[in-house]
Amino acid sequence: MAASSRRNPPPLPGAENQDPLSEMAGEDSDEGEDIFVGNSNPVAEAFQPDTANGEEPADLFSEAETSTAVNSSITTSKSNGVHSDNENDLFAEVSVELSMENPSTTAKSSGAEFTPSLTLSATQPESMEQLEEEKDEDSFDMEVAVTNPEKIGDGMNAYMAYKVSTRTTLPMFRNRTFSVWRRFSDFLGLYEKLSVKHSLNGCIIPPPPEKSVVGMTKVKVGKDDSSSADFVERRRAALERYLQRVVCHPSLLQDPDVREFLERDELPRAVGTHTLSGAGFLKMINRASDAVSKMTIKISDSDAWFDNKLQEVESEELQLRKLHAVVDSLVNHRKELCGNTAVFAKSMAMLGNSEDNTALSRALSQLAEVEDKMETLHQEQAASDFFILAELLADYIRLLGAVRGCFEQRMKTWQRWQEAQSTLQKKREVEAKLLWANKPDKLQQAKEEITEWEGKVTQYERDFDRISVTVRKEFLRFEKQKSKDFKSQIVKYLESLLQSQQRHVKFWEAFLPEAKAIA
Amino acid sequence: LLRCFGCVLRVVVLLEGEPLAVNVDLQTDATLQVDISDALSERDKVKFTVHTKSTLPNFKQNEFSVVRQHEEFIWLHDSFVENEEYAGYIIPPAPPRPDFDASREKLQKLGEGEGSMTKEEFTKMKQELEAEYLAIFKKTVAMHEVFLCRVAAHPVLRKDMNFHVFLEYNQDLSVRGKNKREKMEDFFKNVVKSADGVLVAGVKDVDDFFEHEKTFLLEYHNRVKDASSKSDRMIRSHKNAADDINRIASTLYTLGTQDSTDVCKFFLKVSELFEKTRKIEARVAADEDLKLADLLKYYLRESQAAKDLLYRRGRALVDYENANKALDKARAKNKDVLQAETSQQVCCQKFEKISESAKQELIDFKTRRVAAFRKNLVELAELELKHAKGNLQLLQSCVGVLKGDT
Numbered sequence: 001m002a003a004s005s006r007r008n009p010p011p012l013p014g015a016e017n018q019d020p021l022s023e024m025a026g027e028d029s030d031e032g033e034d035i036f037v038g039n040s041n042p043v044a045e046a047f048q049p050d051t052a053n054g055e056e057p058a059d060l061f062s063e064a065e066t067s068t069a070v071n072s073s074i075t076t077s078k079s080n081g082v083h084s085d086n087e088n089d090l091f092a093e094v095s096v097e098l099s100m101e102n103p104s105t106t107a108k109s110s111g112a113e114f115t116p117s118l119t120l121s122a123t124q125p126e127s128m129e130q131l132e133e134e135k136d137e138d139s140f141d142m143e144v145a146v147t148n149p150e151k152i153g154d155g156m157n158a159y160m161a162y163k164v165s166t167r168t169t170l171p172m173f174r175n176r177t178f179s180v181w182r183r184f185s186d187f188l189g190l191y192e193k194l195s196v197k198h199s200l201n202g203c204i205i206p207p208p209p210e211k212s213v214v215g216m217t218k219v220k221v222g223k224d225d226s227s228s229a230d231f232v233e234r235r236r237a238a239l240e241r242y243l244q245r246v247v248c249h250p251s252l253l254q255d256p257d258v259r260e261f262l263e264r265d266e267l268p269r270a271v272g273t274h275t276l277s278g279a280g281f282l283k284m285i286n287r288a289s290d291a292v293s294k295m296t297i298k299i300s301d302s303d304a305w306f307d308n309k310l311q312e313v314e315s316e317e318l319q320l321r322k323l324h325a326v327v328d329s330l331v332n333h334r335k336e337l338c339g340n341t342a343v344f345a346k347s348m349a350m351l352g353n354s355e356d357n358t359a360l361s362r363a364l365s366q367l368a369e370v371e372d373k374m375e376t377l378h379q380e381q382a383a384s385d386f387f388i389l390a391e392l393l394a395d396y397i398r399l400l401g402a403v404r405g406c407f408e409q410r411m412k413t414w415q416r417w418q419e420a421q422s423t424l425q426k427k428r429e430v431e432a433k434l435l436w437a438n439k440p441d442k443l444q445q446a447k448e449e450i451t452e453w454e455g456k457v458t459q460y461e462r463d464f465d466r467i468s469v470t471v472r473k474e475f476l477r478f479e480k481q482k483s484k485d486f487k488s489q490i491v492k493y494l495e496s497l498l499q500s501q502q503r504h505v506k507f508w509e510a511f512l513p514e515a516k517a518i519a
Numbered sequence: 520l521l522r523c524f525g526c527v528l529r530v531v532v533l534l535e536g537e538p539l540a541v542n543v544d545l546q547t548d549a550t551l552q553v554d555i556s557d558a559l560s561e562r563d564k565v566k567f568t569v570h571t572k573s574t575l576p577n578f579k580q581n582e583f584s585v586v587r588q589h590e591e592f593i594w595l596h597d598s599f600v601e602n603e604e605y606a607g608y609i610i611p612p613a614p615p616r617p618d619f620d621a622s623r624e625k626l627q628k629l630g631e632g633e634g635s636m637t638k639e640e641f642t643k644m645k646q647e648l649e650a651e652y653l654a655i656f657k658k659t660v661a662m663h664e665v666f667l668c669r670v671a672a673h674p675v676l677r678k679d680m681n682f683h684v685f686l687e688y689n690q691d692l693s694v695r696g697k698n699k700r701e702k703m704e705d706f707f708k709n710v711v712k713s714a715d716g717v718l719v720a721g722v723k724d725v726d727d728f729f730e731h732e733k734t735f736l737l738e739y740h741n742r743v744k745d746a747s748s749k750s751d752r753m754i755r756s757h758k759n760a761a762d763d764i765n766r767i768a769s770t771l772y773t774l775g776t777q778d779s780t781d782v783c784k785f786f787l788k789v790s791e792l793f794e795k796t797r798k799i800e801a802r803v804a805a806d807e808d809l810k811l812a813d814l815l816k817y818y819l820r821e822s823q824a825a826k827d828l829l830y831r832r833g834r835a836l837v838d839y840e841n842a843n844k845a846l847d848k849a850r851a852k853n854k855d856v857l858q859a860e861t862s863q864q865v866c867c868q869k870f871e872k873i874s875e876s877a878k879q880e881l882i883d884f885k886t887r888r889v890a891a892f893r894k895n896l897v898e899l900a901e902l903e904l905k906h907a908k909g910n911l912q913l914l915q916s917c918v919g920v921l922k923g924d925t
Contacts, residue, residue: 319773323770329766330764333760337756337759340749340756343753354735355739360892363893486782487785491918505911508904515896518889
């Protein structure tokens with residue numbers, strides 16, 4: 001039943017004709033990921049010259065074939081509406097489209113609020129050049145930044161407020177650039193809301209950074225040392241990455257809660273507990289029963305893809321955890337090295353002072369200075385280790401957890417379908433028995449129940465198919481993002497190592513003649 | 520090699536004229552050349568093969584070898600210290616006891632943790648530990664050798680009878696380690712000596728040279744001690760960081776071999792890079808250990824030996840002054856004058872003899888020290904540069920490849 005590539009979504013208005021725009025749609029999904037990777041907008045890079053458009057997209061997005069097929073129906077229907085919106089837009093010729101990758105979910109959740117975004121069409125070559133020059137202007141997209149952490153209040157009721165700034169050209173927002181102040185619980189609240197709405201569809205919801213009682217307490221109490229500064233910086237960076245991931249997820253971006261989060265001046269205080277919302281409560285119950293049923297559910301899937309991927313995810317998570325632990329250890333040892341080098345440098349300086357041979361004395365002082373510089377290098381390196389590498393790993397460990405959640409959702413949906421099928425079967429048996437026993441009034445009821453359950457079975461099967469599509473798409477998108485993210489961050493890390501070594505070389509080169517001058 | 524304490528590790532120490540330890544600048548002399556040509560590690564003991572080449576007539580042959588253990592080196596050193604004749608010389612510091620405890624502990628832990636890591640990790644770690652063990656081994660050989668070479672290079676000490684016995688007598692010297700009582704005696708002797716040393720140090724010296732040396736050596740010794748321990752700590756952190764990079768490389772490798780996607784190939788390349796940089800980092804730590812930490816440790820011991828010399832001279836001075844006072848008293852009382860006179864003369868001679876040789880020894884010490892520091896600091900800087908450049912090149916080429924790929 002679950003065929004892999006030919007998956008027809010529920011019928012939507014619009015043909016299934018592939019037009020050039022649909023290929024754009026596929027391309028744009030790539031651009032979404034580019035933003036994810038860093039704030040620079042590589043639109044120009046991802047942008048293909050007109051002529052190549054016909055060939056390239058097929059190449060780049062062979063995996064995303066399904067998405068283009070699915071998208072075509074939506075985009076054609078929407079593009080008409082979109083263009084009119086864009087007339088006032090500065091970059092009217094160069095408009096951008098966020099592809100609606102899951103038409104079914106958007107139809108379900110956003111309903112009336114469906115807001116198409118800009119369409120990127122390379123109509124003229126000049127527009128492309130314009131794009132390249134104005135790439136900083138963000139012809140497409142969203143840029144969010146989390147900055148300026150500020151402590152509000154005092155003592156145990158104090159909290160950190162962060163400035164969330166958005167720069168965008170999407171018409172669904174009231175302004176181009178705007179900022180609001182948010183606190184940590186607001187971010188958590190956003191996650192809760194998104195989770196409730198979208199996780200049932202199989203979306204991978206980016207998880208927020210973790211709470212930390214110890215860290216926050218230190219900040220609240222007003223400990224003004226480097227560890228609280230580190231903590232705040234770490235949290236700020238994590239919140240920024242979290243938001244960036246949310247906004248570059250096409251369906252999540254459409255969610256009004258996200259918009260509200262970014263735009264609205266005062267946000268009602270998010271209560272972190274689950275129990276208050278009905279859906280949340282249900283979710284909590286489901287989670288409990290999940291833990292038990294997870295072990296017993298095994299989808300007899302003709303599509304082994306999901307099984308394989310889940311296994312991959314699990315083993316990858318394991319490896320990442322290991323890696324994270326080692327990187328943590330490295331950070332600590334480097335910090336230790338830093339401290340020990342500083343202490344050693346001082347000791348060397350003292351030794352240089354007592355040495356009575358002047359040339360040797362000077363050389364020893366120089367050595368002390370070199371070691372001092374080494375200390376700075378080690379400190380910077382430790383920061384690099386942490387902020388670039390360790391945090392990347394921590395993020396992905398959490399994300400992989402979210403991915404697993406996705407797969408679990410699909411399993412649950414399957415289970416629901418199976419259970420409905422078995423219920424239907426039972427009802428049919430009851431009906432058969434009733435027929436044989438010849439009880440016409442009960443028979444009527446039985447027939448009604450059968451119809452009801454037949455409907456449910458069909459519904460659940462469709463749900464399952466839909467979620468399978470979503471999960472698959474989400475997973476592929478995730479993999480792409482992950483690949484990009486890892487590559488770029490690791491390269492960044494290596495570059496920091498490189499710079500460090502360059503300075504290493506400089507310092508020792510300066511010292512060598514001093515050493516040679518000893519007589 | 521895991522059951523290492525039961526195993527036999529043989530190291531053939533290759534010498535090509537120059538002693539392994541480069542902490543001292545020694546003139547090698549054809550009349551007497553000593554080196555350690557081989558060493559064997561067996562359980563708790565290390566057996567050194569001491570090889571001598573000599574043209575001196577008092578040896579039966581021109582070239583011969585004996586096997587010696589650490590305790591015998593100590594015996595030789597102590598015999599120098601206890602010999603009154605050598606009071607005026609800096610006695611070359613005794614080599615430290617071979618200490619494989621840390622290494623052995625690590626090997627044991629590795630054995631216990633064998634189940635929890637992959638085969639590659641285990642093999643890698645084992646290799647690392649074996650290399651470490653080997654490095655410690657080489658160092659202890661070097662330090663024992665330096666001791667012998669210093670003795671052989673010293674114009675007076677090289678003629679010592681015990682030294683010749685040590686070099687030539689091819690049976691066990693039956694020098695047992697000190698038993699408990701003797702160790703206690705030693706302990707008290709040291710306490711008395713340091714108390715005495717304080718008294719003696721308090722006596723202001725007439726001679727400017729020695730007065731200056733006293734102040735200088737006291738401060739220098741303390742600072743070298745401090746620098747030595749701090750350098751050890753720093754180098755250990757460095758090694759720890761290098762170990763971590765090793766584990767990162769392994770984990771990345773595991774990640775990289777799970778699939779053949781783009782990302783996995785990426786991981787494999789990065790893993791390879793880290794493998795190489797880790798080796799370099801480990802070498803940096805090892806070189807710092809050799810050129811810096813060992814240098815400081817050696818001069819810690821040698822500055823102590825110089826201090827001991829000054830103490831002996833100070834002691835002799837005090838004895839001399841006391842003898843003078845006794846003589847004056849005897850002359851005043853006109854009793855036992857001759858005795859006092861002889862005693863005074865002996866003390867005087869002793870003091871002057873020590874002073875004369877001490878001055879030269881201290882000057883030589885300075886020269887040796889400056890030369891050793893120069894050599895080691897230059898080599899340290901050159902090695903650090905070499906490694907940093909190596910690292911840099913690795914990183915540059917890897918980043919180039921990785922960026923080119925994406």
